[in-house]
Amino acid sequence: MQQPSARLGDPVASVATPALVIDLDAMERNLAAMAEFARSHDIRLRPHAKMHKSAAIAQAQIAAGAIGVCAQKVSEAEVLAEGGIADIFISNEVVDAAKLSCVAALATRITLAIAVDSILGVDRLAEACKAAGSAPDVFVEIDVGQGRCGVSAEAAGALAQHVVSRGLRFAGLQAYQGGAQHIRGAAEREAAVRRAATLVRAAQASINSAGLECPLVSGGGTGTFAFEAASGVWGELQAGSYLFMDGEYADIGPAEHAPRFEHALFVKSQVMSRSASHVVVDAGIKAYAIDSGLPKVRGRELEMFNYGDEHGVLKPSGSGSAVDLPQLGETIWLVPGHCDPTVNLHDAYVAVRGGLERGVVEALWPVDTRGCLI
């Protein structure tokens, strides 16, 4: 592991590059806007901690009104729990018996929920919980259009019944339309959520037919949460990226009546090589993820057109000219296309107060669950 890239109180200019930098003022405005949205729409907020992977940030979200957080992996939940987070929903399937023992053990220490989409998963969870003497909440995941995990809406009732028959508590539906998050155009995203809501209602009917109530529907992301909140179907939102806003989510355009979020996460980089036609910064795909496009450059007429593991190659964009290329050693602020896998590349956040030009380092937060894959 490398030495920390900054010390508390350092001016932002002296933060070593590449570094994962939070604009704290912007992040806190995003935090407050989403908390206020949830409050005013009378819907629970359970932000996804797979995005920020930080117990400190999860605590800030809970302090602002979130009911708890989501995690995607058992090891993530364990590390967040060690970091003081007492209410976690593993919004994902686990079928491995050894991992389910960890889930059951964790459920003795914190308020824990988990998703299921198979008989085998329910059976193994039930065995593990019986052995541990714990009782996590169990959500049945339904496929609401993403084509990934989850049973069909019609099968929800039978699986919920199986949950109950194995002595577990059926807590509701996990209904996340991941594919809808990144559709361009708010109307198209709204239509996708409308189709998802129809499937949720069908699943609820299936559950009622099985003689059960559906206590809660959880789901929604940064691209669609306003539609889930307006649907009357979802009772809990899982949006995560709103806190930092990545390039991808900014590009798709916000929904009407939804809060506007600002970019709050950046990769600070530095020009390390310069030619007549381009410059090279010291941050490549080991410093930012490119699954949702190359990073954008903040506040400069530059665009990245090539990359390596440790290099980003930039040329003038728009009305920019090669004459204006930055000098060797100049700072270049990159806006990641996708926050979640970008954060996962870094050991720590450098949290800056007072803006990226003249701010100072107020906090250094470890990316606690970086590398938590199990």
Next chain:
Amino acid sequence: MQQPSARLGDPVASVATPALVIDLDAMERNLAAMAEFARSHDIRLRPHAKMHKSAAIAQAQIAAGAIGVCAQKVSEAEVLAEGGIADIFISNEVVDAAKLSCVAALATRITLAIAVDSILGVDRLAEACKAAGSAPDVFVEIDVGQGRCGVSAEAAGALAQHVVSRGLRFAGLQAYQGGAQHIRGAAEREAAVRRAATLVRAAQASINSAGLECPLVSGGGTGTFAFEAASGVWGELQAGSYLFMDGEYADIGPAEHAPRFEHALFVKSQVMSRSASHVVVDAGIKAYAIDSGLPKVRGRELEMFNYGDEHGVLKPSGSGSAVDLPQLGETIWLVPGHCDPTVNLHDAYVAVRGGLERGVVEALWPVDTRGCLI
């Protein structure tokens, strides 16, 4: 950080997923084949440790005859030096004064080399080395066709002269044609290396005209090393990926007369969700890089067609049918498209002896320089 995914002596079946698994027997065959190639072609081998990021593996390469290793970042070199590696070439530019102080300090402890491609970089390096009383080897990087870092061949002599004028030791040329590594077809790659060799000769002429000798030319990668070795121009090879062989390098087809390398690095994953048409494994883009394509599936008629941060979605491929989809809990071995950024996602290697079916865990090696970005 999560708990280790395995213990020494565990059967491979019990390694928790997702895990970064080395097939040790295959890796050692690759290691020996490249060492033998370098010996028999009388060329120095300095494998790039940016690929494996492990001091233990670097030591194995040196024990097999490598002169030392390359690193791409100052922090990588520092961590590898702490791990006992005594000869490192930072084959990359550094212009930041604070980082160059670290370079100069490190050069008092180990045999260190670094690349330069600017007057500013040379001046700052010279200042730092004067203050530290150290004398690293300095390579002038030339652009041999990649269009990234490096001066032109014609400018090499003037920059080498500047190196010497600032009291530093000019050690030769860094000449890596990164773009040539991934060209499909051995003949096309050979042609790219031939063009690069022409530029190296022009740079050598420029250096001689400046009254200097060029002691060494370093470069070459897994896609092209046989051509660099045959050229009579390069004296040192920097190939790294040969050790693990990723999907991308396997796809481009080997050169005639070059050793054949085997896949030796895998991501072990597990089926966590299953529908009538597809299965979902518990490894997404936080467990493998996708910049060079999605992972391939080892030994099964399956292909990945979609992914998430924590999910990989597989369907039947070729003659496979949905009837043969693996069961919940089954192990799926993924072959990463690109090793370097895949390794960088993991905390540790699980090194298995005796094959992936019935082997046992022989070693757990930390990915020492994971996250070393500075």
